[in-house]
Amino acid sequence: DGGITQSPKYLFRKEGQNVTLSCEQNLNHDAMYWYRQDPGQGLRLIYYSQIVNDFQKGDIAEGYSVSREKKESFPLTVTSAQKNPTAFYLCASSGAGGSRYEQYFGPGTRLTVT
Amino acid sequence: AQKITQTQPGMFVQEKEAVTLDCTYDTSDPSYGLFWYKQPSSGEMIFLIYQGSYDQQNATEGRYSLNFQKARKSANLVISASQLGDSAMYFCAMRASNTGKLIFGQGTTLQVKP
Numbered sequence: 001d002g003g004i005t006q007s008p009k010y011l012f013r014k015e016g017q018n019v020t021l022s023c024e025q026n027l028n029h030d031a032m033y034w035y036r037q038d039p040g041q042g043l044r045l046i047y048y049s050q051i052v053n054d055f056q057k058g059d060i061a062e063g064y065s066v067s068r069e070k071k072e073s074f075p076l077t078v079t080s081a082q083k084n085p086t087a088f089y090l091c092a093s094s095g096a097g098g099s100r101y102e103q104y105f106g107p108g109t110r111l112t113v114t
Numbered sequence: 115a116q117k118i119t120q121t122q123p124g125m126f127v128q129e130k131e132a133v134t135l136d137c138t139y140d141t142s143d144p145s146y147g148l149f150w151y152k153q154p155s156s157g158e159m160i161f162l163i164y165q166g167s168y169d170q171q172n173a174t175e176g177r178y179s180l181n182f183q184k185a186r187k188s189a190n191l192v193i194s195a196s197q198l199g200d201s202a203m204y205f206c207a208m209r210a211s212n213t214g215k216l217i218f219g220q221g222t223t224l225q226v227k228p
Contacts, residue, residue: 031214042205042218043159050214058215088157094214101209102149103216105159 002027004106006091011111013085021076021109023091030095032074033103036060037088046089049074078111085113116141118206120219127196128227134181135191135222137206143167146210148189150180153203153221162204165189196226 004025013019025032031050035043045058049068063082068074074093078085088110092103117140127133139148150162165173165180173180181190193200206219 033216040221042220043216044218045215048215090157090159092159092216101214102161102164104161105151108157110157 004091004093004104006089006106006109009107009109011109013111013113015113016080017113018080019078019085019111019113021078021089021091021111023074023076023106024072025074025091025093025104025106026072027093027104028071029093029104030071031093031101032068033092033094034058034064034066034074034076035090035092037090037108043090046076078113085111087111116143116208116210116217118208118217118219120206120222122222123220124223124225126225126227127193129198130195132192132194133196133224135193135204135206135224137189137191137219139187139189139206139208141187141208141210143210146208148180148182149207149209149216150178150189150191151205151207152200153205155202159205163191193224198226198228200224201226 033048034046044060047066049055065077090108091106094103095101119138146167148165152160163175163178165182177194179192203221203223205221207216209216
């Protein structure tokens with residue numbers, strides 16, 4: 001079945017450690033996205049990539065880094081520079097071009113940093 | 115700047131009744147897309163319905179319809195014959211064709227009463 005996988009579902013880390021969240025899609029989508037969601041809030045865009053080996057900062061990129069070495073994969077690293085990393089992280093993908101292409105989301109990773 | 119506004123933090127509806135969730139948007143782009151997503155307590159984001167800025171007719175998908183009033187910049191979601199499984203958070207989002215990014219509103223929590 002085609003879809004987006006994110007692992008793990010829950011992740012716990014100590015403050016000061018970098019942590020990488022994985023996102024894999026087999027939908028053959030060109031574009032991939034990372035969002036952050038805080039409790040009771042909407043989604044905010046962290047980074048996005050419209051093509052392999054290229055990515056752009058979203059609205060809240062500080063303290064995060066990404067790579068896009070393969071079309072299927074778009075891992076997100078939460079660095080120790082991120083002041084408040086505890087949140088729900090959602091990865092999405094879509095076909096590129098035009099305004100029609102809806103984004104398909106993975107199940108998300110809940111990151112807790114103590 | 116592009117913006118999505120959802121003014122209803124929480125809504126209640128009786129099972130089998132219809133409910134309207136409000137969404138207004140602001141953009142200077144002539145071409146854009148409007149989306150509604152459902153987020154159950156599990157956290158996944160489920161795509162519900164899409165409306166393009168040039169679409170002449172309001173979008174419908176099963177029990178979901180989108181009341182699109184372009185001049186008023188509103189894109190309200192109508193859910194007919196509410197079911198208990200409709201209890202969730204609902205997000206309105208806008209995508210500009212030139213960037214592909216989605217901008218989300220703050221969301222509306224819908225509770226369906228038996």
